[in-house]
Amino acid sequence: MxxxxxxxxxxxxxxxxxxxxxxxxxxxxxxxxxxxxxxxxxxxxxxxxxxxxxxxxxxxxxxxxxxxxxxxxxxxxxxxxxxxxxxxxxxxxxxxxxxxxxxxxxKIENCISDAICASSTDNYPEESITNTLDPSDRVGHRASYWSSKGERNPSAPETLIYKLASQLCLITELHVHPFQAYFQFGFPIYSAKAVRFQIGHPKVPLDLESDERDELLEVQHFSDDEFVWTYSSQNFQWFRGESLANVKLPEPVLCIGGILKVELLGRVQTQEMDGQYYICITNVQAIGRTLSPAFDxxxxxxxxxxxxxxxxxxxxxxxxxxxxxxxxxxxxxxxxxxxxxxxxxxxxxxxxxxxxx
Known part of the structure; x- marks a missing residue:
């Protein structure tokens, strides 16, 4: 030595x-x-x-x-x-x-903890965004999904916003499961043409334990002004007829701020009874690592x-x-x-x- x-x-x-x-x-x-x-x-x-x-x-x-x-x-x-x-x-x-x-x-798990709001909802609360927190497409004896309002324009987008389980999460994959209407002729799948993800934080802290939650969920016209988006993914194409969009991000993304936005871009499926385009989603998951409560x-x-x-x-x-x-x-x-x-x-x-x- x-x-x-x-x-x-x-x-x-x-x-x-x-x-x-x-x-x-x-x-x-x-x-x-x-x-x-x-x-x-x-x-x-x-x-x-x-x-x-x-x-x-x-x-x-x-x-x-x-x-x-x-x-x-x-x-x-x-x-x-x-x-x-x-x-x-x-x-x-x-x-x-x-x-x-x-x-x-x-631990690797689903990092979404709660639903905040959707840009539109066809029948609230039966078709609320909160249904997308459950991985099953049926709850009890009824279908479980979120549905947008109908649109004549197939390019009309929709937005779903979620609260993550922690202010800091490392996201590696996102799963978006469109709803297949098993009670309609031909079992149509109400997916989007493409999907994009954004990460950010609210301008003012959200209190989801108060009546504010119900007000957000009921809103029919959503504005981005309440949030700041600091990360945006590329557009991931959704091939017609796909029953599940599993998107593995090119690199893991450290989400800072605890808010996830799912942008559903374009529509592919009309409803037979009114001829309008809809997007319906059964489940959304953000797969990754939720950090310890020691970090904020x-x-x-x-x-x-x-x-x-x-x-x-x-x-x-x-x-x-x-x-x-x-x-x-x-x-x-x-x-x-x-x-x-x-x-x-x-x-x-x-x-x-x-x-x-």
């Missing part, structure tokens, strides 16, 4: 940064920071956990600042400039490391800038199955990290041997 050298000091800052930024798993970066005090200082001082998080989840660039419940900048404001800066960097390291981990290992956001402006809040005391306790899965994953990561270290050592040694020649 007396003749050993710290490879970060040996290589220099630029080369060491280039190597450590090749890490893909946040757990590997946390383990790197636990090797020694000098490595921990290097990881924290260069904000590597934040850089990794932004690389994997670009939407995190909306976080203008981070606040940890028991460690804010104000608590060390009386110290020197260096101590304030060090405390700020250490806090960012903890918060972004925890955020990246939660975005990687939290506070919007700063209407362009999506926000404060990321972190309260480690609100971290959910994992179930026994999740603990076993995490331990298995951890062993795999440790083995992979060890292999990576050996590979880096071999590359570095070979490089210097070539230089010696």
């Amino acid at each position: 007396d003749g050993s050298r710290d490879f970060i000091q040996w290589l220099g800052q630029d080369m060491a940064l280039k190597i450590l930024l090749c890490l893909e798993d946040p757990s590997d970066l946390v383990r790197t920071s636990a090797v020694s005090r000098s490595w921990r200082h290097f990881v924290i001082a260069n904000g590597l956990c934040k850089k990794l998080c932004l690389r994997k989840f670009p939407e995190a660039s909306s976080f203008a600042r981070v606040i940890e419940s028991k460690n804010t900048v104000e608590t060390v404001a009386s110290g020197t400039d260096d101590s304030v800066e060090r405390a700020y960097l250490e806090r960012e390291h903890r918060v972004y490391a925890s955020l990246s981990r939660d975005l990687t290992i939290s 956001v506070e919007m700063i402006d209407e362009w999506g800038k926000c404060t990321l809040k972190y309260d480690p005391e609100r971290m959910c306790d994992p179930s026994p199955a999740e603990i076993l899965e995490a331990e298995s994953s951890s062993r795999s990561h440790i083995h992979r990290f060890s292999e990576s270290i050996r590979t880096w050592e071999q590359i570095i040694l070979n490089t210097f041997r070539e230089l010696d020649r």
